[in-house]
Amino acid sequence: MSCSRFRKSRHLAARGIYRLTIAFTVLVHFAASTAAGAPTAIVAHVSLEPNVVEPGEPVTYIVSVRGVKSLSPPEISFPSGLQPFGAPSREFSFYMDNRGQHTTTSFRYRLLPTEPGEFTIGPFSWSQRGREIHIPAVRLKVVGPQGETASAPTNAAPPxxxxxxxxxxxxxxxxxxxxxxxxxxxxxxxxxxxxxxxxxxxxxxxxxxxxxxxxxxxxxxxxxxxxxxxxxxxxxxxxxxxxxxxxxxxxxxxxxxxxxxxxxxxxxxxxxxxxxxxxxxxxxxxxxxxxxxxxxxRSLPKEDRPRFFRGAVGDFTLDVRLSPTNVSVGDPITVTVTVSGTGNVETVTLPAYSPGKTFRVYDAKLIKKDLSPDGMWGSKIFEMVVMPTTTNVTSLPPFRFAYFDPATERYRVLQQGPFRIHVSPQIPVPDSLETGTPAAQSRRILGEDIIFIKAKPGHLLPLAWLQPPFRIRLIWVNSIPLLVLLVSCYASLRRAAMRDGVSRRERAPAAARKALKEAEKHLRREHVEEFYRLLCKAVNTYFAETLQLAPGHISPDLIIHKMQEAGIPQPILRSAREVFDRIDTIRYAPREQKIPATKADMRRDLVQIRNILIRCRRSGI
Incomplete structure (x- = not known):
């Protein structure tokens, strides 16, 4: 009876554990599917241009979202004291790579500060197409003007x-x-x-x-x-x-x-x-x-200055290497010392090395110097030769280098060694090798070293036959004018090619000016597509002539790269990148993603293209 009860209870417990396992598995799968099905939140990029202004100075608040298409501008509640004016503008930028096309949508809000203070814009949450978009907070500092009244102080900062x-x-x-x-x-x-x-x-x-x-x-x-x-x-x-x-x-x-x-x-x-x-x-x-x-x-402190200090100031490291380590008495050992770090590397020298009377030491020589363009950091490699004079040595004493660390205002000593070496006795040289003559007992006759003169020399050739023929000399003499002619033709062709490159560079401003004049006509007629086609033609024609390339080889990335090489500042590069992207978007973007360009936008892009070409012309591009 008790046995049957035990079996029944064990059976019920097993059924309960089985049901709990199934319920737990279903719950885990449900949570995982819910988490996988939930859309991930997107964090937008926010910026202010500029972030420090005065009342009445316009500010641009920019919100950029990547990877989401066809967005509508978010409704943002700006703090009191920041008055938005005008509707927010929308811009598209896209690029292609191996993973496909990537799109970035940017919204620009124009704000007008009306009172001084520090304003925090955001954070906000924004839902679009079932996706949650977070807009982080940014801070704007508005400084109140001072000294603009009749009682302004006379020590106000100049412009x-x-x-x-x-x-x-x-x-x-x-x-x-x-x-x-x-x-x-x-x-x-x-x-x-x-x-x-x-x-x-x-x-x-x-x-x-x-x-x-x-x-x-x-x-x-x-x-x-x-x-x-x-x-x-x-x-x-x-x-x-x-x-x-x-x-x-x-x-x-x-x-x-x-x-x-x-x-x-x-x-x-x-x-x-x-x-x-x-x-x-x-x-x-x-x-x-x-x-x-x-x-x-200040002078370097004399307290605790090592006696082998040679004026190194900064932060240095030391590396010492020996080659070879198995030598005979009198054989040279090359000691390579590398000093590297930041500081007065250009004036660094090695201290005198004194390993003792059992070694003969030669002065160190600088064999390599690798310094930064400004000379603030780098390395120096020195070599010195050390010769053991006896077999009673098993190691080379340590090498030490001292420098002054201005960060801690203390002298520091770097040390490497001692270095294990093996010195064997010198191998004796036989007397025959010392004198340079073979021993008498090893000498043997290998052959005759005297050749008799012929008694009958035979027939002698005429002396004229041994000289170069006259026609060969004539060919060499006549080839000199031909060589001069070939060299002059090559020089003429090279000068013509150089003149063609110079003339193309001189034609570049005129060609760009002609295209921009045509663009101005379409600006007055508000022909958007033809206007931006002519802007692109002006840019491509100008850089094709100056870089001596075909117009089809000109791209915005190539133009930006050439402008960076010419040292054009980053603000102008950003402006050029924005106007190039806007031109490409208007010309090549799908119809539903095209930006509506007003006459004011077209006039602004024309001025920017003109200023970019003027800047490139002055920079030698």
Whole structure:
């Protein structure tokens, strides 16, 4: 009876476990299918251009979404104090790769700040086509204007000034310090031609100054555009250094436009066609003087200075290698020492190496130097020869190198070794090898070394037969004019090819100007497709002539690459990329994705294309 009850209870328990297992499996599959079926959220890219402004200065709020087509603009509630004006514009950009076509949709909102303060736009959530799109938050700083009334302070910041900063302010001898020159401008348009003047030349080594990413800052309640230049300096002797760098700029002066009957346009938005290239902009040089800077360069501390210190300042590493390690007495051992790191690498030398009386040491020689263009980091490879003079040595003593670390203001010692070597006795040389003559007992006669002269020499040839024939000499003499003729023909063909390349470059502005004139006619008639076709023709024709390529080989990527090589600034490159993408989108995008272009948009694109061509012409492209 008890056995049957036990079997029955075990059977019920097994059935319960089986049912729980099935229920758990179904629940897991349901959760997995729900998670897989739920659409993943998309995070949009948000930016503000610019992010520091004054009241009344327009701001562009940009929302970009990748991978989703046919989106409608999101309804965004902007904070109080930011007044949107105009409907948001929609832009498309796409590119092709091995995985297919990728589309990015961007929405641009024009905002007008009405009061100062710091505003946070977002975050927002936005549903489109069953997909959840998250728009992250961005911050906008609106600075209130100061000093614009009659009681404005007399020490208000000027519209154009410069600042200089050096870090660290009290460097050590041979320590690299950072020099930053900042050019502040407000309401002044400058060209890209900027020169730094009045840098010290004696007792200091200065690397070339490189321009950093532009910024926007507030000075005394006003917003300034800041161009920054950074370089590095190293002082060779201790003492006080005073210098006042200056910045020479080219200020753009707007020309007086002719809007009378002689101009094809009745507004000042367009320059006269006679001033299409090069005459439309006037510049005047101006020197901006920065405040005087005083630097106190310190000597290296004498406390705890190693006796083998040779003036290295920075952060270095040491590598020492020996070859060979199995030698005989008097055989050379090559010691290769590599010193690398950041600091005054150019002036680094090795300390004297004294392994003891059991070695003969020769001076180290520099065999390779690999430095960065500015000389701030790199490596040096030295070689020295060491010869053991006895077999009573089993190792080469360690090699040490000392340098001063300005970050910790302490001397550091690098050491490698000792190095294991095996020195065997010198092999004796036989006397016969020392004298260079064979032993007498090994000498044997191999043959006769005297040849008798013939008693009967036979028939002698005439002397004229031994000289080159006269006709061969005649051929060589006559071939010289032919060679000169061939060389002159090759030079003429090369000059003609060079003249053709120069003439093509000279024809480029005229060809672009002709295409843009045709585009202006279609602008007045509001023929969108023909207008943008002529803009594309102007760009392709100009770069085809200057780069000496076929028009079909010209692409936006090639143009942007050539502009980067010419050193054109990033803002102009971004503007060029945007207008090229807009032209391609209007011309090649599907009909449902085409952007409606207004007359104002067409006029703006015409001006941008003209400015891009002028910039490329001045940069030598």
């Amino acid at each position: 154009l000034f410069a600042r200089v900063s050096i870090s660290p302010a009290r460097p050590y001898v041979d320590q690299w310090c950072e020099i930053t020159i900042e050019l502040f401008r407000r309401g002044v348009e400058l060209t890209d031609d900027i020169q730094i003047l009045n840098l010290p030349e004696k007792g200091i080594a200065v690397t070339p100054l490189r321009e950093l990413t532009p910024q926007r800052r507030t000075v005394q309640g006003r917003v300034y555009d800041v161009r920054r230049f950074r370089g590095f300096a190293r002082f060779s002797t201790a003492g006080e250094y005073r210098f006042a760098p200056a910045v020479r700029v080219q200020v753009i002066v707007p020309p007086k436009r002719r809007t009378g009957p002689g101009s094809p346009f009745g507004s000042t938005f367009f320059p006269d066609l006679a001033d299409f290239f090069f005459e439309g902009v006037q510049t005047h040089p101006y020197v901006v003087q920065a405040p005087r800077v005083s630097i106190q360069c």
